Amino acid sequence: MGEFELIRRHFQHATDPGNAVVLGIGDDCALLQPSPGHQLAVSSDMLVEGRHFFPDVDPEALGHKALAVNLSDLAAMGARPLGFTLALALPRADIDWLAAFARGLFGLADAHACPLVGGDTTRGPLNLCITVFGEVKPGQALRRDAARAGDDLYISGRTGEARLTLEHLRGTDWAMAPLSDETRARLERPTPRNALGILLASAGAHAAIDLSDGLAGDLGHILSASGVGAEIDLFALPVAPALQALPVAQRWECLLAGGDDYELLFTAPPAAREAIATAATSSRTPVTRIGRITAEPGRLRLLDANGLPLALSLRSFDHFAT
Amino acid sequence: MGEFELIRRHFQHATDPGNAVVLGIGDDCALLQPSPGHQLAVSSDMLVEGRHFFPDVDPEALGHKALAVNLSDLAAMGARPLGFTLALALPRADIDWLAAFARGLFGLADAHACPLVGGDTTRGPLNLCITVFGEVKPGQALRRDAARAGDDLYISGRTGEARLTLEHLRGTDWAMAPLSDETRARLERPTPRNALGILLASAGAHAAIDLSDGLAGDLGHILSASGVGAEIDLFALPVAPALQALPVAQRWECLLAGGDDYELLFTAPPAAREAIATAATSSRTPVTRIGRITAEPGRLRLLDANGLPLALSLRSFDHFAT
Structure with missing residues (x-):
């Protein structure tokens, strides 16, 4: 199974995108339309095996946590979540692992109406990099x-x-x-x-x-x-x-x-x-x-x-x- | 030297931020203000040693290329670059390597007026994840x-x-x-x-x-x-x-x-x-x-x-x- 097929199967999940997502996964970029006049809040976190989680971590919990730590950065700015990208390096294409990871990830994404809008998948030592986007009214961000x-x-x-x-x-x-x-x-x-x-x-x-x-x-x-x-x-x-x-x-x-x-x-x-x-x-x-x-x-x-x-x-x- | 010190030394570079960056590196999120009515274009790419570059790669070239492949995604949407985040896993804190990497990265960032606005640094097998943000007028994106x-x-x-x-x-x-x-x-x-x-x-x-x-x-x-x-x-x-x-x-x-x-x-x-x-x-x-x-x-x-x-x-x- 090829890289693109992997992505399609496990990461084309229909989180309700709200009004902000003009174009989701599948193009060179995703397109978002923030609410008029709002500022955009962005944050990236990288999680590495052996440092942020144990090698035998439950993949469903890992999917949840990888997004949770990023949503937490939006919370700390007072920003409303709009969407996120996921870049994932995997040592192998393990379907059961991916399915459980996606369950944990999308469970939390759905609860926050924060859709996956794009990303990247490659072979390599296990590494998760999530970037979240949110919006906040000018002057209201919690700096x-x-x-x-x-x-x-x-x-x-x-x-x-x-x-x-x-x-x-x-x-x-x-x-x-x-x-x-x-x-x-x-x-x-x-x-x-x-x-x-x-x-x-x-x-x-x-x-x-x-x-x-x-x-x-x-x-x-x-x-x-x-x-x-x-x-x-x-x-x-x-x-x-x-x-x-x-x-x-x-x-x-x-x-x-x-x-x-x-x-x-x-x-x-x-x-x-x-x-x-x-x-x-x-x-x-x-x-x-x-x-x-x-x-x-x-x-x-x-x-x-x-x-x-x-x-x-x-x-x-x-x-x-x- | 601690993680935060590493980041400060090599990644607090003063790319001219233009008008879009309200708040750069150093808070839970960066804050961007896109031009009124514009859509936001976002893309993430992850580069892994041994797959996207050789272990003995020139770090200055790597810094250039890591940003170049992401800017290229904005180019393919017709979007103007606003900024980027960098998440970096490093096997060790090698100052010479970081300095050269930062030179390559910021050389290209400066040429495109595309400032680094945030990111993450952690210890782990070498991995670079860049997410770029750009803006494009509604209806003009090259889909x-x-x-x-x-x-x-x-x-x-x-x-x-x-x-x-x-x-x-x-x-x-x-x-x-x-x-x-x-x-x-x-x-x-x-x-x-x-x-x-x-x-x-x-x-x-x-x-x-x-x-x-x-x-x-x-x-x-x-x-x-x-x-x-x-x-x-x-x-x-x-x-x-x-x-x-x-x-x-x-x-x-x-x-x-x-x-x-x-x-x-x-x-x-x-x-x-x-x-x-x-x-x-x-x-x-x-x-x-x-x-x-x-x-x-x-x-x-x-x-x-x-x-x-x-x-x-x-x-x-x-x-x-x-």
């Missing part, structure tokens, strides 16, 4: 450089379960208690927060980022881009039941430097508290206020229940760290 | 399904030198004559035909495709999408000096099924001949009329100098062919 001193700091959902699951799968001693399916799903099938992100953009939120490298490290990107500092009220952080039994050092590590959370970390002025609460309710997404933005550039303080600073040593995940 | 019986068939530049160079590098016996730098450059540093493509879109051209898999095979995609047939006047095909000394079978193979040409194959009604000639002159791109579109769906006839059909056996390049 990293938009945090202001005095803003509240919020998080959607909760952090740490993906990291706990990863350590469990690696056989790390402190992570060997049995995990629920719900906890495992946080690593294997993350839920991008697009409905929330879109509502935040019109609710007056300022800055946002999606949590891929860990709460503290990703917050650092906002602080650096905005030239501000922050305080996190550690005891305001929502803690999943699976994390409550962990040794305290590992619990903080998971919560603050876990990685792979795909939750939104965002800021908004106190005047927007009611609008933020409405956005959370309307999108059925739990949102917790966990701290505030301060004026000191780059200074992150972690406060205990008495408002006193704690010194924690944390390391953000880095693909090139040795 | 594969737009060829009409009676259209003239044109090609830009000439085909076959990339294939000859590939066979030369592979040590194939019929390809061992010394090659000029100009011939080698057709494989290693192809020239995407964007200026021509943009002018063709407003000159009334109908269908277009860029030649990546070989003239005959890529023409087949137009015939199939448009439900038409075609005749190629073989003796009208421009033949590079390097191909003139080849055995006749290999010459046809290079010309008609060479692959990696990145020329435009397009159709236009005879009434547009003057406009097409003007587009060729204005873009300083050689254009040759090589045949015509016929009414018989899917039928491709190759005609000799006397207008008589020739039977040639040709095979299009396929990454999954065994």
